[in-house]
Amino acid sequence: MTGLRVEADLRGSTWEAVSTDEHRQTIAAAIGASLTALAADLGLPISPEVTVRDTPDPDPDGWCLALRVEDRPVRYRWTLQAQVGTLIGVGEPGSVEQLAAAAAELCREAVAGQASVLLTAVGAAEIAGAIRDRGTSLPPVDGAWLDGVLRGLLDLGIAVGDPDTIAATLDERDDDDPSAALEALVARLAGSEVRVELPADLADALRTPDDAWGALDGITFVADAMLRETGLVVPPLVVHGTAAGRNDAFTLRINDVTSTFPLLPADRIVTDASADLVTAAVEGADPVPARFPITGSPGCETAATYAEDLLNVGANTWDRPGHVVLTILALLRHRVAWCVQQDRLQAQLDTLEAIVPKTVLAVRGAVPSWRLSALVRSLVLGRVPLTHFPSLLQRLLELPYLDLPDARLNLLGDPVTSVGAAAVTDRDRRVETFVRTGLCGHNFQTWSSGRDLLQVYLLAPAIEDLVRTERDHRRVEEILVRGVATQLRAFVHSHRTTLLVADDVRPDIGAALRHALPLVTVAGYGDLPADGLVAPVDRLDLEGADR
Incomplete structure (x- = not known):
């Protein structure tokens, strides 16, 4: 077992009840057990050494728990505080x-x-050694090459505990590019379905379309919504009902990672109305603060008997099955990149052919x-819409233009250089920038929700200059998360918020904010x-804000 240092700093009045050593040890044990189980699912034999501290003063940026693993900060999405239950941050x-x-569930999902x-x-050295021992024709490769491939798999929720399959797949590769090896392994090891497990009666409700649901038409709504939103076919969503087990939670498994989320009680609903509106509209109502899984925006939980009264005053409501659908959709949006693999894309090409x-x-x-x-x-990680897949394919056929001198490319009228994206020197980033530019019309329509006007947030030039010159990526991430994400989070009320930056710094800014603000699109000019x-x-x- 490999030791792993984990530090959790609990912030704010919510954690006043854990100010004793015994309470901190209880929370440390829960976090340690949760991370141990996650690591086991991913084929990593680790033994976390968790240290828990509590700070009565609230975090100025609103985070209730700061997490570090081996001195590396682990960022997590703001909405995760809502998804693991209302015990954190509200109430x-x-x-x-x-x-x-x-806290344990929050840490597990964040990691x-x-x-x-x-x-x-x-x-990493132990796993690499086991893979090399089993590779019959695996040529010697640089340790960083294999380490990068293993880390790529883990970040897609794919276990690395099967050295036989990994070695056999690497033996079959015909390209030494680490990306080629990673994609071959993803195609071999990624899950073939998204598995949902919940109580049997609720499983039946999700499998069977119900006219009373309106737009939320059972589990099929999730797959349809993802296809309309991303243009990608996600793995089949398979619902399994469990007769035994917890009745207050359900699980969702993508690849080798299983996530657990609380279930709304059967006699309760969630509404986007404020507590004041609920109290004014319904006599005797006792609303409880809640946050929506998708946006993290505030709402209320109240008795299901008040649903019709709230609908009459223009409020939206979601019952227990509807809340499950929202939660599944939220996680798939956050992890849609986990669903991308070359065999599934080739199947989409078969359809387009x-x-x-x-x-x-x-x-x-x-x-x-x-x-x-x-x-x-x-592209998916960058929230670029692929709903017009033929346009993407056509742009790929124009990639040879990138080999032309910039002056010739300007004569072609291609905006990839006219807006300064020619400053992108890394080949892979330059290719992606070129492709994104070719989809600019579709980008605008999607990010503006079909309107003629796109509202954006800008960064001060000093921040973009800092990203260009600072070589310490962790410091850049810290500055952006602490200095920018907190301000921007106040404006995030939907998944259409756009931050507009220079093309050459877009990849770095997008990567720095991705985990903290996955609902924000970081776009280049x-x-x-x-x-x-x-x-x-x-x-x-x-x-x-510098106005």
Whole structure:
């Protein structure tokens, strides 16, 4: 077992009940057990050494728990505080056991999205040694090469505990590019379905469309929503009913990671109405603060008997099955990149071949399947809509233009250089920037929700200059999360919030904010059409909004 140092700093009045050593040990044990179970699912034999501290003063940025693994900060999405239950961040403090369970689940979900933090140098060396021992024709490769592949798998929620399969897959590769090896392993090891387990009666409700649901038409709504939103076909969502087990929670498994979420009581509903509106609209109502899984925006939980009264005053309500659907959709949005793999993309191309046969055949001949998969995953992480897949394929056929001198490329009128994206020197980033520019019209329509005006937030030039010059990526992440994400989070009320930055710093800013603000689109100027109408809402700097 490999030792792993974990530090959890609990903040604010919610944690006043854990101010004794015994209580801190209870929470540390719960966090340690949760991370041990996650690591076991991912094939990593670790022994976490968890230290818990509590700070009565609330965090100025609103976070209730700061997490570090081996001195590396682990960022997590703001909405996660809502998804693990209302015990954190809202309401009165619960028992120590309840707080320990909530903190453990929060830490597990935060680490699951970036599980490579669990891979220590010792653990990586042991796994690499086991793989090399089983590789019959595996040529000697640099340790960093294999380490990067293993970390790539872990960050996609894929276990690395099967050295036989990993070695056999690497033996079959015909390209030494680490991305090619990673995509081959993802295709071999990724889960073939998204598995949902919940009480049997609720499982039946999700499987059977019900007219009373309106837009939330059973579990099929999730797959349809993801296809409309991303243009990708997600793995089949398979619902399993359990006769035994907990009746207050359900689990969702994507690849090798299982997440647990609380169930809304059968006699309760969630509404987007404020507590004041609920109290005014319904006599005797006793609303409890709640947050929505998708946006983290505040709402209320109240008795299901008040649903019709709230609908009459214009409030939206969700019952127990509806709340499950919202939670599943929220997690899939956050982890849609986990669902991208080359075999599934090739199946989509098979479907498109009947519509645009020449384009599909040309792309298959020009772009290796692993490169297409890696590019699509990067685009998905950047919240680029792929709902017009033929446009993406057509842009891929124009990639040879990138080999032309910049002056020639300017003569072609391609906006990839006219907006300064030619400053992107890394080849992979330059290719992605070129492709994103080719989708600028679709980007604008999606990010503006089909309107003629796109509202954006800007960064102060000093921040972009800092990103260009600072070589310490962790410091850049710390500055952006602490100085920018907190300001921007106040404006995030939907998944259409856009931060507009220079093209050359877009990848770094997007990567730094991805875990803390997954609902924010970080766009470059080249991602938007020249004739698109853009309205800056605010300019953010390190001190506050610079208007």
